[in-house]
Amino acid sequence: MISFAVKNLVSERMRLAISVGGVALAVMLIVVLRGLYVAYETKVSGYFERIPAQLWVVQQGTADFFHSYSIVPDAERDRIAAIPGVVAVDPYLARQVGFTLHDQQALLYVVGFDPAAPIAGPARIVDGSGAPGPDGIVIDEVFATKHGVRLGEHLTLNGIPLRVSGISSGGDMVMFQYAYVAIPTARCILAMPNVDNALLVQLAPSANQGAVATQIDALSPKLAVHDTSAVVAVNQRVITDSFLPVITVLLVIGFAVGVAVIGLTIYSAVLEKRREYGVIKALGARAGQLVVVIATQAMLAALIGYLLGVGLALGARAAAARWVPAFVSQIRLTDLGWIAGAAVVMALLASTVPLTRIARIDPGEVFRA
């Protein structure tokens, strides 16, 4: 039956091409959207996960670093550093800054860090130096490509001229990109001479994280303490809450398109070959064998379409990386696995309508000339 199903499907090349093409486009849409979502999520969490602090001290009531503004007095660093088990307390200064670049508005998320102990600094340096001086700035490669900024060029942020001394990677948040300056420079740009946005607390390996957090909490009712996983989770939620519903709708549309394309092409094939299916029934095919014939055809169209769709998605991603640097897509094997499962479900759902039609075919029709 499988051999017959395959030959039946392959004998109609144009119909097969339409069916496979439709599924491939649907799968490509699903893979790219899922990749986009994962890339957003990873980029947001990746930056925070890289910072080696175990505890983050922020202003009470701070939600996330993108939607709320935390102010912590820098003087608290000494009080926290005195708590047993604390190894280091570093200031975290970070804020979006808008400025004019090449006569256009540009946006950077400026982070202050200590080049000597770069715990909140750039992930990787792809060009130039990773240790900016007082008048230096490290910008992300996506920002550099998008705005045509080169090493040695000057940017003016809040009236302070800064020379691009390095280009980094891993700081693209899609809607904006990270830039890194020395802490004293950040205090000037952000106008935060003696306050920080957060304090990054590193603990000794033997320290009791919960006990230290309780002691920090007790220092001031205006402070809140979170561990890194909580900070990652709350900042990831910015992405999941904003994009997940939209992406879910698009994924459902992609899935529905796939089901509709396979279903319609197989259904039209059944209509066209209804006499042949009548013959098969007349010859003595069992219902299960007809299910195998239809499901195999749908499954084959779905799987070929799936492979083509994944290939197209990988091609689209490679092309986008070259021509549209802001476009991000992270395709994971686990996602390809469940999308393959979705393609199988597409095929099974798409089989139901043609099977219903076949069930209604009267095998006696074959006696009509």
Place this chain on the structure above:
Amino acid sequence: MTVLQLDRVTKAFGQGPGAVRAVDEVSLSVAPGELIVIMGPSGSGKSTLLQLMGALLSPTSGQIRIQDRALSRLGHTELARLRLHEIGFVFQSFNLLGALSALDNVAFPAALAGVPRAVRRDRASTLLERLGLAHRRAHRPAALSGGEKQRVAIARAMINDPPLLLADEPTANLDSASGYQVLHLLQQVAADEHKTIVMVTHDHRITPVADRLLWLADGQLRDRETDFATAADPVCGMEIIIDRAAGQRDTDARTFYFCSQVCLDKYDASPLRYS
């Protein structure tokens, strides 16, 4: 022992006074190895009778037995199994599967029956060779002539070695030479393989090969054509049974019989035109 037995089988379509009895109280016993030809005019119920014999249609009343198994006691799955193993079909329009080669078409019912691939292909090759089609085994139906298609269909009907072959107008779509070839092939199959063959047709060339010739008209079976007094409707030209005519008109020289009131009205409107 009978291969096929019909006992007062009736098939009516519709209900109440408007019901049409396509097959009307037909009884028939067919012995193993017998070649029966059923003839009759168009609309006489031949195809309906063949569908009933082929377990593709349930009778309104009466009993059908194949190899002593009453069809009324079988469910859908058992009927399908019976068609697969006990009956071979040969259709007027060949009904080969367009995507498959001649060999795969012949082997198809064996695939449905779960025969291993190598065995069924070997069996199909042997059949095609016997029917003189070994050189056409790889061709699809579109590349075969009408006679070749029908020979492939006969091979397909025989692949599962069923005791009963049902053939619906097997020569209707063939030229004279191909028609005779198919006819002799069926005759040879019945003789050599001891197969029972029931053929419905209105091709008079077939009558000499029949062990028994039956006539069907208005759903009723007779042993001889002359059991029916028939006449041609002068308006539509259809051959009708005089006893069942919708009406008659006598002229000086002869009597005309009509199939329906429509033809009768047309005749009355202009009798000279049809006289």
